[in-house]
Amino acid sequence: MNNQNSNSHLTAIERTSLSYPARIVLNKKKIIGKVLDFGCGIGKDVELLKNKGIDIIGYDPFYFPEFPTERFDTILCFYVLNVLLPEEQAEVLMNVSNLLKPNGKAYFAVRRDIQYEGFRIHKVHKKETYQCLIKLAYSSVFKNENCEIYEYEHYTTLNKGNVDLSPFLIGDETRELIVETATVFSFYDKFPVSKGHSLIVPKRLVSNYFDLSLKEQTACWIVANKVKTIIQKKYNPDGFNIGININADAGQTIWHAHIHMIPRYNGDVENPRGGIRAVIPNKKEY
Numbered sequence: 630m631n632n633q634n635s636n637s638h639l640t641a642i643e644r645t646s647l648s649y650p651a652r653i654v655l656n657k658k659k660i661i662g663k664v665l666d667f668g669c670g671i672g673k674d675v676e677l678l679k680n681k682g683i684d685i686i687g688y689d690p691f692y693f694p695e696f697p698t699e700r701f702d703t704i705l706c707f708y709v710l711n712v713l714l715p716e717e718q719a720e721v722l723m724n725v726s727n728l729l730k731p732n733g734k735a736y737f738a739v740r741r742d743i744q745y746e747g748f749r750i751h752k753v754h755k756k757e758t759y760q761c762l763i764k765l766a767y768s769s770v771f772k773n774e775n776c777e778i779y780e781y782e783h784y785t786t787l788n789k790g791n792v793d794l795s796p797f798l799i800g801d802e803t804r805e806l807i808v809e810t811a812t813v814f815s816f817y818d819k820f821p822v823s824k825g826h827s828l829i830v831p832k833r834l835v836s837n838y839f840d841l842s843l844k845e846q847t848a849c850w851i852v853a854n855k856v857k858t859i860i861q862k863k864y865n866p867d868g869f870n871i872g873i874n875i876n877a878d879a880g881q882t883i884w885h886a887h888i889h890m891i892p893r894y895n896g897d898v899e900n901p902r903g904g905i906r907a908v909i910p911n912k913k914e915y
Contacts, residue, residue, distance in 0.1 A: 647673075648674050648708075648738075649776060650771075650778055651677075651707065653776075653778060654705065659703065659734065659780075660705070661702055662684070663699070664702065664703045665728060666685060666686070666704075666705045667704050667706045667709070667721070667724070668707070669687030669705075671692055672692060672693060674705070700729060701729060704735035706738070707736075707737075707738040708739065709737075711761060713759070713761075716851075722810050722811065723852065724808075725737075726781075726783065727855075729783065731803055731805065731806070732782075733783075735781040736770075736779065736780055736781070737767070737781060738776055738779075739777050739779070740763075740776060741773070741776055741777050742775045745760075746760065746761045747759065765811065768780045783806040783809070784809050784814040785798065785803055785804040785806045786806070793834075794834065796884065797883065797887075804816040805817050808856060809852070811832075812831060812832050812833070813830065813845075813848045813849050814832060815827055815830065823891055825864040826890070827856050829856060829887060830888075835885070836881075836884040837876070837886060839875065853888055853890060864892055867893060868892075870905055871890050873887070903915065
């Protein structure tokens with residue numbers, strides 16, 4: 630976690646019974662298949678759900694730091710986002726989306742009883758901890774004065790065929806999502822020019838990248854950094870070309886702004902010198 634917020638693990642609570650959101654989701658029969666508790670704290674929900682015969686593991690950066698290497702049908706993320714800074718929240722959303730199977734569902738529980746946002750001294754541990762209110766753009770499946778539970782599905786699964794949201798969603802085929810945040814999604818190019826060729830796309834339908842807000846542009850590059858890390862680990866390319874086509878004269882053919890991330894491999898072309906300059910072939914050499 631961010632060093633600014635190094636005490637976020639101190640908010641984990643020792644319990645002898647299932648957490649409130651775990652009971653709600655369990656009673657709604659939402660916990661199916663292979664399950665991950667992301668940000669499981671000391672792991673009590675994992676222990677108790679496992680005792681009920683559920684195939685579940687836990688991950689927590691402080692208590693159970695071995696990061697998962699497989700994908701899951703159901704992911705639980707309870708009271709995690711409330712104690713994280715915005716950049717840490719984005720990292721959690723990207724990780725959960727990446728770890729979820731294409732037809733899986735994740736459940737985010739957030740507190741609704743927070744009276745004071747920001748850093749404060751923890752009553753028990755006497756150290757500075759952070760908390761904030763969270764609102765997600767996902768379907769809410771439960772809410773009372775203390776807790777709200779959101780149900781998350783991959784953007785490309787939930788909105789398959791909805792061309793009003795994006796021309797990239799056309800057809801019955803589900804695009805394999807890499808990661809997403811509240812405002813950006815990413816997936817592998819349908820016609821890749823190299824292994825791992827990916828697109829980073831804002832969820833707002835805007836054709837020209839420069840018409841995006843600065844916040845949306847920043848979110849795109851946060852996702853791009855994460856996608857690069859994933860591609861590097863999965864395919865181990867030797868380099869990258871990253872580019873944006875803006876308007877027809879620059880080669881844009883799909884009118885939803887997007888960033889191309891193209892992995893490059895040693896020997897994939899005879900002479901890679903000039904890289905992105907090759908968009909105008911006779912100007913490549915310099």
